[in-house]
Amino acid sequence: MPGFELFGAEERKEVNDVLETGILMRYGFDGPRKGIWKALELEKAITEVFGCDYAHLTSSGTAALTTALSALGVGYGDEVIMPSFTFVASFEAVLSVGAVPVLVDIDETLTLNPAAVEAAINPKTKCVMPVHMCGSMADLDALKVICEKHGLILLEDACQSIGGTYKGKKLGTIGDAGTFSFDFVKTITCAEGGVVMTNKKDIFVKSDGFTDHGHDHLGVDRGADLHPFVGYNFRISELHAAVGLAQIRKLDGFLAIQKKNNQALRAHLAAIPEISFRKVPDESGDSFSFLSWFLPNEAITKAVVAEFKEQGIMAGSFYWFVNNWHYISKWDHLKEAATLNGISTPQKQALLGLQQQQFPASDAVMSRCISTAISLLWTEEQIKEKGEKMAAAIKKVLAQQ
Numbered sequence: 001m002p003g004f005e006l007f008g009a010e011e012r013k014e015v016n017d018v019l020e021t022g023i024l025m026r027y028g029f030d031g032p033r034k035g036i037w038k039a040l041e042l043e044k045a046i047t048e049v050f051g052c053d054y055a056h057l058t059s060s061g062t063a064a065l066t067t068a069l070s071a072l073g074v075g076y077g078d079e080v081i082m083p084s085f086t087f088v089a090s091f092e093a094v095l096s097v098g099a100v101p102v103l104v105d106i107d108e109t110l111t112l113n114p115a116a117v118e119a120a121i122n123p124k125t126k127c128v129m130p131v132h133m134c135g136s137m138a139d140l141d142a143l144k145v146i147c148e149k150h151g152l153i154l155l156e157d158a159c160q161s162i163g164g165t166y167k168g169k170k171l172g173t174i175g176d177a178g179t180f181s182f183d184f185v186k187t188i189t190c191a192e193g194g195v196v197m198t199n200k201k202d203i204f205v206k207s208d209g210f211t212d213h214g215h216d217h218l219g220v221d222r223g224a225d226l227h228p229f230v231g232y233n234f235r236i237s238e239l240h241a242a243v244g245l246a247q248i249r250k251l252d253g254f255l256a257i258q259k260k261n262n263q264a265l266r267a268h269l270a271a272i273p274e275i276s277f278r279k280v281p282d283e284s285g286d287s288f289s290f291l292s293w294f295l296p297n298e299a300i301t302k303a304v305v306a307e308f309k310e311q312g313i314m315a316g317s318f319y320w321f322v323n324n325w326h327y328i329s330k331w332d333h334l335k336e337a338a339t340l341n342g343i344s345t346p347q348k349q350a351l352l353g354l355q356q357q358q359f360p361a362s363d364a365v366m367s368r369c370i371s372t373a374i375s376l377l378w379t380e381e382q383i384k385e386k387g388e389k390m391a392a393a394i395k396k397v398l399a400q401q
């Protein structure tokens, strides 16, 4: 999964280019920067590699989501439909723009269930935010149809699925806008960083201004820029962008290794008839950063997790159902509306309302699911050993049932 595993001379070279000039900021200082524009160069590379018209870098994936939502005009009074299984950043971004996150069930794709989305739509709904979790994608055709039918915005949180595709198009470039995270554990990293991708010029221009205090960036003198709207500082630095530039050049290599290692590990688990795998709407588009697999029921899954821990082979595998970061079951701070400052009444009501809301369909999926992160560093020998150990532990548990 993570690009940090293959950090090396290429990243150091790009960072050194910036350190040589000492111009660590992405804007201005045209003379002293001696033609070094790493953020601009990375944005151009992103549009080329992922096939979108515009890309604007941000300081994080969370900032990218916040920026995209703002640029898309999502805010107070609006509801954003998102999945019950995601990373906390997805609802953080929705809350930060003043909108209400509406959590709905996922299915065996581990992403939004289109029927659950449709059922949650009401006059306040403004945006549907699929989160392409664990390297693979939501059913984007179904979601697009729903969005078009109801006049809703489609914003893809593709932070975990860099390099994945859906029917030939890169994830993150299919909706009205899409985001990646380049934090330290993502498929390619900047240490910290993110990007808003879009094919709509106005969304790009708004994102560009929003992340830099509303600057219009039209003149050559930064101090003389106008501010057509209120923005914030979600800028990426040249140092971070430099790391990302080296990483994006390695992306095809990372994806090839992920695919090979994922399929090799999968073969060990596929030999066990009780195991099934995550449903992938476009199988050829999986980024293969995780192998997500299901056991027959919650009790067996918990027993397998316990056995893995006992044998010291749980590292790199995740039982999201009881994970603090990724699933509604553990988001007590969200359900208690435990914010540091005041939030709007609709937001507070919606969050407290989550205490009463049950997600049986999501529970039925997540309680049986284990995801194993795919390392770029595994040798064939290590995959064989890992696969055999995992399979033996699973068989041992199944035999005890």
Ligand SMILES: *Cc1c(COP(=O)(O)O)cnc(C)c1O
Pocket (backbone or CB within 6 Å): 060, 061, 062, 063, 086, 087, 089, 090, 131, 133, 157, 159, 160, 181, 182, 183, 192, 193, 194
């Ligand atoms: C990592 C991640 C984010 C946010 O990224 P940061 O760069 O860590 O802020 C958002 N959504 C998902 C699904 C993620 O995995």
